[in-house]
Amino acid sequence: MEKTIAGISTEEFFASGHRACAGCGVALAARHALKAAGKNTIVVTATSCLEVFSTPYPETSWRVPWIHGAFENAAAIASGIDRALKTLGKRKDTNLLVFGGDGGTFDIGLQALSGAAERDQNFCYVCLDNAAYMNTGIQRSGATPKYASTTTSPAGKIIHGKTEFKKPMPFIMAAHGAYVATANITFPLDFINKVKKGLAFDGPAYIQVYVPCPTGWKFANNLTIDIAKLAFETKITPLYEIEKGILTISRKPAKEIPVKEYLKLQGRFKHVTDDEIRDIQQHVNNEWKRLLELEKNKSRVC
């Protein structure tokens, strides 16, 4: 029997010595996703922080077969691998795991991912959501929350950070008929179980994991888990699963915490006014209400 600590396997497929910043949420998510997938896994990674810090040539952190193509085509490469494995008759005992950052998923890789999901390709796509293009220098992406200051949506006199809310990516993937789940690195076991479920699912699976970035969000690097936990408790990133169009909330926060508690710890939100905090709170409340209704009615989300 495999050895576990708190229900998590002690086997490591993601080696130390990678060049991620101290306190990186992405490195932690990659470590746990690989624990979920195990030894018989092929990993595809889109251009991202993860790709850059895990494979500085001629070294690699991966202890499983790994391939990187370009920014936009991770899902297309995975489609090819899926077909090849099927042809070789090895599809059943091989896990196919794809990693993309939020930029490589929400914006640049969306058409390849949409195409692969439409063709009903079988892989588990893990979107590492740190809410901006961190690797290239903190540019805003479709996943950046409203009012967050980035290098391409800087807070100043004209705008107060990004002017749009986050793209509802999990629902876009749910509309493709994929197994969809959102996760948070504060709950590694929940994340591992969702990745396992995604890998076992016959068809495309999309898991969006919330990974704070000390460098891009401007907070002390020992607070990564605290911030991720606050994002869950303030309902900024609810945890849910969508199976066959039916939504279930995986975990509900025990108490009401205002979003201000989450915002005030991060430099990217230091300019926000009370009115803007109210706007964010209103948006979070509406989204949460919508999720509760979807869960209660058991109606298809799309």
Add this chain to the structure above:
Amino acid sequence: MKKPKITVGAVIEEPGSTIKNKTGGWRSFRPVRDKKKCTKCGLCWQFCPDNAINENFDVNYDYCKGCGICANICPFKAIKMVKEEK
């Protein structure tokens, strides 16, 4: 000087080879565990982004970047961050 061998397609042939790169040099604070306070709950091990805490909850200073997540997450305050001095 011998030219380094470049593989076809820049394939990296040695899995997990970043272990050659000792990231411990980045650290300015080191986590020190008080074994008396430690209850071996495993939270520090779970949340280390660098696999720098082993199954016995000892810190591997070759790779620990000193982020301090372990000291911050520890419910028993068994890990202290101590300034590195030369």
